[in-house]
Amino acid sequence: MxxxxxxxxxxxxxxxxxxxxxxxxxxxxxxxxxxxxxxxxxxxxxFPKGRISQPDTAMVLLRERFARGEIDQDQFRAMTAVLQRPAPTPG
Missing domain, CATH: 1.20.5 (Single alpha-helices involved in coiled-coils or other helix-helix interfaces)
Incomplete structure (x- = not known):
């Protein structure tokens, strides 16, 4: 031993x-x-938990549409304002 x-x-x-x-x-x-x-x-x-942020796909798509000229600046600002509102809580 x-x-x-x-x-x-x-x-x-x-x-x-x-x-x-x-x-x-x-x-x-x-x-x-x-x-x-x-x-x-x-x-x-x-490796912190919860700090890894995923890209907001709605904002990414909105920026792409604006860059391609599918929407104008006023529409982009209006849609961005809607997307940046806090999500309603259920219940």
Whole structure:
């Protein structure tokens, strides 16, 4: 058996009189708990949820129609104003 695990095995078998085995296990678990918290924070910081915005397809199509000359500037402004209104909440 690896020497690192020997105090834990003795403690669990009831042959050890010191708390070094339990202390070793607690330190091991504490290390991984802290490491997982740090990893989680880094992942959340690098890949934020909800901040990835998709392009508004209605606005994209409206801009394309305006660029092609299918609608004039007054129509473009009116349609843009309608699209920028907040969506009504259901219920």
């Amino acid at each position: 690896h020497p690192f695990y020997e105090p834990n095995a003795r403690q669990l078998a009831g042959r050890g009189t010191s708390a070094s085995g339990l202390l070793s296990m607690a330190a091991y678990l504490a290390f991984w708990a802290v490491a997982l918290v740090i990893v989680r924070r880094e992942v959340d910081a690098r």
